[in-house]
Amino acid sequence: MAPVAVFLVLHDIDRLPALLEAWSAAGIPGATVLESAGMHYLRTSRYRDDLPLIPSMDALLRGTADSNRTCFAIIEEDDLEALIAATEQALGPLDEPNTGILFVLPVLRVVGLVKWAQK
Numbered sequence: 001m002a003p004v005a006v007f008l009v010l011h012d013i014d015r016l017p018a019l020l021e022a023w024s025a026a027g028i029p030g031a032t033v034l035e036s037a038g039m040h041y042l043r044t045s046r047y048r049d050d051l052p053l054i055p056s057m058d059a060l061l062r063g064t065a066d067s068n069r070t071c072f073a074i075i076e077e078d079d080l081e082a083l084i085a086a087t088e089q090a091l092g093p094l095d096e097p098n099t100g101i102l103f104v105l106p107v108l109r110v111v112g113l114v115k116w117a118q119k
């Protein structure tokens with residue numbers, strides 16, 4: 001089977017440790033996590049991308065409190081259903097509000113990853 005890229009936009013960042021533990025238990029060898037913010041948040045908040053040179057700790061914490069996390073991993077397509085099941089076990093059904101959005105894209109080529117068999 002071919003590799004796929006799985007992306008999950010996680011709404012409740014407090015659930016991130018449980019999600020990563022579930023992915024690891026499902027045999028996913030690694031993932032990348034990025035801070036992200038949705039359009040609704042950016043349009044309705046006082047979000048600033050022009051932080052001062054020396055921002056206060058309060059300003060930094062306030063700026064990330066309502067953000068999301070976008071997690072992604074490149075996995076074998078054979079592992080996809082296990083990853084989705086593990087995700088929903090950690091977060092609850094993804095069709096419920098404020099859990100997350102998961103999508104999958106085909107990967108044509110991967111360079112720089114350890115061979116799949118060495119998981």
